[in-house]
Amino acid sequence: MTAERRDDAVLALLEAVRARVGSGEPLETALEAVPAGSREDVRALLEVTTKVEAVAGDPAPEFVTRLEATLGAAVDEARAHRPSTWRRWRTSIGSSLAMRAALVSAMAVVMVLGTGFVAVEASQDALPGDTLYPVKEARETLERWFARSDAAQLRVQQRQLDRRTDELVQAVDQARDGGVVDSLEGTIGRTVRELVDRALALESEGNPNAVPRAREALLEMTERLRALAPSARTPEQRQALVRVGLFLRTQLARLEAVIDAPEGGTGGSSDRPALRDGQPLRDATPLRDATPLGDALPQRDVLPPDATPASTPTSGTSDRR
């Protein structure tokens, strides 16, 4: 028998004797049932366990009652001074310096991001002169900054031109004062010129898609302004639209010059991509056949063809090639 098994056997015998003595059997009688070889071990261990059992008695009833009363009062006291759930949560958060710092930082970040997000979203409908218009301009500056390649810059400028057109439509619909339309006229002039300049630059670098895209954007804008013309309510608005329309014609002419250039000319390409719906660029409506914007306006408001958008210099607009 291994030592471990012998230990287990002695413990089992000890438990058996304890049970018999506990049920009232005399100790010696109970020990007689134990094998002689283990009897003295069991007897000695029984003495040990008896001494250990006697080391602690039950609590005095008076003590139990007194402590129960004390605890009852303590429970009432704790309940009376129990902080609210929010306060406990706040206390547990506030007890840690690191947690507090993290919480404050997180709140600040959330506030900044939240305020920024709300401001950026709210600025989408802003017009020149509105409080949030600088936010819109800042966002567009960032947009241009993040556009690394020239092609990406061109796409960004196309999108921004669309927005300027939206703003012009909005300003006319809302019958904003002439200052807003004048400001937009100037901005549109700058944006269109930059777009055309970049498209021509890309064309000269061998990018066959830039000029068709820019032309498509300007044609689309012309169509939108033509649709908008009947809505113009004041002579100032009508004149501004005509000036923008004429300026668009001059810029479209710069692009058409490249498209009409003989093959092998600067930036010319015989395999230009289709414009839309499979229509080749050369088959697209040429500018000279397009209805001028001025035709949609009363004749009295149509300005001479050499008129240019306000605050937009005319020099250098057609001499690029």
Next chain:
Amino acid sequence: MSEPVRRTATVEGGMGLPAEERVVDATEGFEELVRRARALDREAFGELYRRSVTPVYRYCAARANSTVEAEELTQEVFLAALAGIERVRADHEAAWMAWLFQIARNKQADRLRARYRRPTAPLEAAGDVEAAGRGPVEAAELEADRAAVRAALEELTPDQREVVICKYVLGYDNTRTGEVVGKNANAVNQLHHRALASLRRALTAGEVMP
């Protein structure tokens, strides 16, 4: 569905409430009792106290130098339990008792550290002689035996001591003892035997002098 069995506590003045108000649903689950106690329900905490005061007191007394010290320790344990009641998660009584014993161990350790820093004679033991209602000689012999056992218990490893206290002071079986010390039945058996062997040597050969 039958009415839940309800009983009225019989301890006079317990928790400061009149006897007729101390109604406890005997079918109430232990987890629900602990949940109510966490919400500082006076009656629920009182019921938990009544169920556990005797084992906690005996556990404390096994290592205390006197009845007074055992009572002080017991009071400290329950006050600490009340202070930490919101953190306890006990879905059965063994878990609740294990938590209380853990508090008791910590309180005992605090006292032992304080005793080593500032040694004092156990004068409070003198009160036990009179309280026991025995003759001075008999009471002194009993206290000497107890002191010898306590000294022998202190020589055991913490796990061995826990097993011995659970089995012989609290009367737990091996399963319940294992729940308190966090060991399986085999480990409890080994600790049990080694502890008894050490105690036997200490108590019979006079290795430990109180």
